[in-house]
Amino acid sequence: MPRPGIDKYRNIYQPEDIPSSKPPPEPRRNKILRAGAIVMLAVLLIGIPIYYYASQRGIGVFQGGDEPIHVEKGKELVAVQQLMKEGKRVRALDVIRTLYKLYPRNVEYVSTGAWVHFKMEQYRRALELAEQAVQLDPGRARDHAVMGACRLFFKQYPGALENSLKALELDLEQPLAYLTLGEVYLKQGDTERALPALKQAGRLDPDNPRVWTRLSSAFIRLEQWHRAELTAQRALELKPDAAGGHFNLAMIYYKAEQKYKAVAHMQRAEDLYQQAEQHEWAGKARQNKELIIRKFKLRPEDIIH
Known part of the structure; x- marks a missing residue:
């Protein structure tokens, strides 16, 4: 919306004809209000x-x-x-x-803003800006991919699929779109379709720990334990505090009956999920840890955190 001009403000105040050249004293209430307004403006400017x-x-x-x-x-x-x-x-x-x-009409600024907010996990703002960028230029593949990834976070799976497929229609080299497709298919229980999408995401973006964590999840579901371990370890090499990587390794070690490693990684996953305020997953990690302890009859002194 265009900025209002100043013309409409010109006649708001017209000084009266005052006999004396000295202006009348300003009421105390006005002084207080003006001082308060200045303080509020200063506070706002600090955060802008x-x-x-x-x-x-x-x-x-x-x-x-x-x-x-x-x-x-x-x-x-x-x-x-x-x-x-x-x-x-x-x-x-x-x-x-x-x-x-x-410059809200500059698509490069808006698109880059969407990407930065997305990388900072500020998904609601990222989605708003990506939608704004697509309105300015519908042919921007990355913005469609960002929209899909954000909608995945908000569990809007049909929209996530639609946006990701549109991104790939515009550009087959969009790793984020493949990752989102793979994650949606995993959530739908369609591991056979998820795996090729996740592999392609890994080829295009090999330094993304989320890709390797999701690949590990797919291999666990297919009971390909060695591949699951390698991909989970790769995720932790790239990001040692990747909660999903620790969670998956714990499941792999549990299957291999490496009880101490299983408990240690599940405890680490629980701690990281708690720090990220992902309470649902923290609860799952805690339940799994307790299950492992009961199954192998571990004593507290046997467990090294």
């Missing part, structure tokens, strides 16, 4: 990223975190990608959030 150009040098300054971020004009998206690569996701978000708010 600010962006401006030092025009004489063509440098953009983003203020959203502890320190300002200086970016050469025209290279803002490169800076966001570099910050993400360095693991500085909050600072990357400060930059891209400012840009997509300032």
